[in-house]
Amino acid sequence: MVKRALIITYYWPPAGGPGVQRWLKFVKYFKEFDIEPVVYIPENPHYPIVDESFVSEIPLDIKILKHPIKEPYRFAGMLSKKKTNTISKGIINKKEQSFIEKAMLYVRGNFFIPDARIGWVKPSVAFLKKELVNNLVDCIITTGPPHSLHLIGMQLQKQLNLPWIADFRDPWTTIHYHKELKLSKAAAQKHKQMETEVLQKADQIVVTSPTTKKEFKQLTNTPIEVITNGYEVSEDIYPIPDTSFSIAHIGSLLSERNPKILWKVLSEIASENKEFATDLELKLVGAVSETIISSIEDAGLKTALKTIGYVTHAEALKMQHNAQLLLVVEMDRPETRAIIPGKLFEYLAAQRPIIALGPKGSDIQEILQQTHSGQFFTYQDEEALKELLLTHYKAFKDGTLSIQTNAIENYSRRELTRKMAALIRSAC
Incomplete structure (x- = not known):
């Protein structure tokens, strides 16, 4: 029996980098395993890295929903485009921070909790509630970072009574750069509260590493599954070994x-x-x-x-x-x-x-x-x-x-999609 899953993701082609590939590849193979994906993405995102080559990999027969997002990084870029892109990529150099960079990190960490996409949560919930009236799905999947997307899933789960799977491509409060955000005590506590609430209210949690699973198990009794990232089988690469x-x-x-x-x-x-x-x-x-x-x-x-x-x-x-x-x-x-x-x-x-x-x-x-x-x-x-x-x-x-x-071969995208599809059918 086919299961219809709403996938809420920030990173989607033409975004470049590793963040886009996980769910792009799942979506590519889902129909082989009786999962029909519906993808929800921002209409006008700010991507620090763009790779147009990923666009050709989007299946033509899937439904994609879009809604505008107000990007704080666009305004920050008016002050320092280079620093803004650097921070949004996760490159934070404590020893060489300018005043502008320190200020942006402080604002990012204390005024945008859990992240700079928090403003997309409320309009997304309103938009998706209306959309799902005529486009029913069997479950909701959110993938972070940005972890604010999990808040969309949590609200939809409550208001629509739908199963919700929270996918963590990276940890939340234990990620290496979290301490560099110049968090106040109140902001740090709010991050922890949000993280714990998401972990406890999700119907299923997916992580990409065994260590993250161990860390999260201390915060929740929700089932946790490890599904790592993977590689795409490429048959058209003919290696020419470097002579050096x-x-x-x-x-x-x-x-x-x-x-x-x-x-x-x-x-x-x-x-x-x-x-x-x-x-x-x-x-x-x-x-x-x-x-x-x-x-x-x-x-x-x-x-x-x-x-x-x-x-x-x-x-x-x-x-x-x-x-x-x-x-x-x-x-x-x-x-x-x-x-x-x-x-x-x-x-x-x-x-x-x-x-x-x-x-x-x-x-x-x-x-x-x-x-x-x-x-x-x-x-x-x-x-x-x-x-x-x-x-x-x-x-x-x-x-x-x-x-x-x-x-x-256990880490090929197709085999990992088989594992994710089985998890979706079980949770939904």
């Missing part, structure tokens, strides 16, 4: 996501082996903090550095398949243990060796071990990291640098 010993990072690199241990180790190897210094290429694709670039240059690796701005998703996939090594970096902080970057799953599909750095207990480590796709290091594993890089470099020179992965 390339270490590629795809996606934003924040100021505090700075693996100085890696730059140090690479610098040591380069000083000990001139051929390595010539072969090495650090390929950073996407938004990169100036702090990261300075650290690399300070380590004497300026000639190896190649910064590439934002590219289309298709171009990013090609770069992943062509790289000799793929790099994942998370901050060395306990609250990032739950973060599994979307790029990790696309890295799995590229089947190139992965080097990951992050905090002890990171959920990334378990995935790498399960799939035999790479090695995870903490920021204290300097000797082990150096040893692995030397091993990989020798294999590169010998023409044998490769890996044999295991069960990565």
